[in-house]
Amino acid sequence: MATHITDECINCGACEPECPNEAISEGDEIYVIDPKLCTECVGFHDYEACQAVCPVECCVPDPNHREEESTLIARAREIHPGKDFGANFPSRFKKADG
Ligand code: SF4
Numbered sequence: 152m153a154t155h156i157t158d159e160c161i162n163c164g165a166c167e168p169e170c171p172n173e174a175i176s177e178g179d180e181i182y183v184i185d186p187k188l189c190t191e192c193v194g195f196h197d198y199e200a201c202q203a204v205c206p207v208e209c210c211v212p213d214p215n216h217r218e219e220e221s222t223l224i225a226r227a228r229e230i231h232p233g234k235d236f237g238a239n240f241p242s243r244f245k246k247a248d249g
């Protein structure tokens with residue numbers, strides 16, 4: 152599921168540079184995540200980088216936007232065509248599996 156930012160955002164800007172896909176930008180009122188660019192950090196980290204730095208913990212999974220790991224790594228490959236993610240790419244799903 153794509154990560155989204157709730158209205159508790161305090162516009163600190165900490166999350167924006169952490170996103171490997173440049174999915175985060177400053178919106179009209181709060182920071183926003185483009186779900187077409189968010190891979191939940193699959194391919195880069197075994198955790199969501201924006202969630203890790205947000206001081207008010209308002210970068211959270213969007214329950215209305217659930218996605219499979221296969222969808223997310225396919226998106227990462229589309230966004231970064233020159234990068235070889237290999238078979239053992241980092242993913243929060245693998246972490247969850249232990
Ligand atoms: S979860 Fe990762 S890919 Fe998605 S917006 Fe946050 S930092 Fe970017």
Ligand code: SF4
Pocket residue numbers: 156159160161162163164165166167182204205206207208209210
């Ligand atoms: S880190 Fe959290 S509070 Fe700061 S801009 Fe991003 S979503 Fe908003």
